[in-house]
Amino acid sequence: MHVPMNAADLDRKLGQEITRRFRSIAHDAGDSRMLAFHSVSDLGTPIWINRGRRTISM
Numbered sequence: 001m002h003v004p005m006n007a008a009d010l011d012r013k014l015g016q017e018i019t020r021r022f023r024s025i026a027h028d029a030g031d032s033r034m035l036a037f038h039s040v041s042d043l044g045t046p047i048w049i050n051r052g053r054r055t056i057s058m
Contacts, residue, residue, distance in 0.1 A: 004028045025050060 004026035
């Protein structure tokens with residue numbers, strides 16, 4: 001697992017054109033408070049998503 005990206009990391013990874021146009025969230029997969037259970041995949045793998053994005057369509 002990696003540490004969450006800060007604003008400078010997001011700029012390098014996504015490019016400033018993207019980070020200026022869109023809100024980016026640095027996800028911390030190690031912080032269970034940030035996660036919400038979504039479902040289980042066809043292979044039986046639990047799918048956890050960022051709590052702030054529970055309305056995502058998958």
